[in-house]
Structures are given as C-alpha cells and as structure tokens.
Amino acid sequence: MATEAPGRVRRARRALLALAAAALVLSAAACAFVPGGIADRALQGRAFKHYRRPLTVALNATPAPCPGSKPLRSCTIRINEPFTRANASAEWNSTAIGELGKSHGLKKVYFADVEITSILGIYNRTTIYLYGE
Numbered sequence: 291m292a293t294e295a296p297g298r299v300r301r302a303r304r305a306l307l308a309l310a311a312a313a314l315v316l317s318a319a320a321c322a323f324v325p326g327g328i329a330d331r332a333l334q335g336r337a338f339k340h341y342r343r344p345l346t347v348a349l350n351a352t353p354a355p356c357p358g359s360k361p362l363r364s365c366t367i368r369i370n371e372p373f374t375r376a377n378a379s380a381e382w383n384s385t386a387i388g389e390l391g392k393s394h395g396l397k398k399v400y401f402a403d404v405e406i407t408s409i410l411g412i413y414n415r416t417t418i419y420l421y422g423e
Contacts, residue, residue, distance in 0.1 A: 342405040345418070353400060361403070361419040364390045368414040390420055398422045 364383065371378040384390075391399050399422040407415045 338409055340405075340407045342403055345402040345404045361421050362390055362394050362396060363417060363419055365415060365417045368416075370412050370414070372410070372412050387418065387420060390418065391422065396420065396422045 364386075366381060366383045368379055368381040387399060387402060390396075399420055401421050403419040403421075405417040405419065407413075
C-alpha cells in the first residue's frame with residue numbers, strides 16, 4: 291500500500307498540471323479577440339511591429355466591398371522624441387474617419403481597417419482604410 295501512494299500522487303499531479311494548462315489555453319483563446327485583450331498586447335513589439343486589422347468588429351449588417359473597388363486611405367505619421375521624458379512628438383495628417391469620408395464624397399461608411407507600423411516606438415505610421423459608398 292505504501293508503494294501505491296507515490297503512483298497516485300504522481301497521477302494526481304499530472305492531472306492537475308493538465309487541467310491548469312487547459313485552463314490557461316482556454317482563457318488565452320477567450321481573450322484573443324477582446325479589444326485590449328491578449329492579442330492587442332501581443333502585437334506591441336518593442337523594435338518593430340506591422341499589422342492590419344479591422345478597426346471595429348461589429349460587422350452585423352456590413353456588405354462586402356465590390357471586387358476591384360479601392361478603399362479610401364488616410365495616413366498619419368508621428369515621430370516621438372525618445373531621449374527625454376518630455377513626451378515631445380510631431381504628427382502629420384489626420385486619420386479622422388468623418389473628415390476622410392466627407393473630403394472624398396463618401397455618403398456611407400460600411401467598415402474601416404487600421405494598419406499600424408512602428409519602429410522602436412520612435413516612428414509610428416497609422417493608416418486608416420475606409421470602405422463605403
């Protein structure tokens with residue numbers, strides 16, 4: 291009976307470890323598509339990051355874009371001064387969705403994508419792509 295106890299303890303530890311690993315994987319998967327969740331934090335690379343994703347995930351009644359249609363594009367470039375703690379920066383252009391749509395005669399905006407490129411947190415480029423009619 292004394293020899294069976296270590297085997298049971300070992301099996302119990304393995305089962306507990308498997309349960310903890312499954313809980314970790316499931317909680318990470320649940321947070322992956324929540325704004326501000328793990329996926330957002332994982333995309334914040336220190337040296338370089340570049341990704342494109344939907345600006346919003348509420349696409350209930352959104353029609354698909356026509357094949358061959360090009361989205362409107364607006365780009366903002368921001369340069370940050372990294373050496374002091376003054377948080378000095380310079381920014382060009384605007385990514386305001388309303389301004390972009392009005393300036394190009396867009397009547398309805400169906401959805402938008404955002405593309406972000408950052409190098410060392412000093413050079414940041416944010417591009418907004420608008421789809422609509």
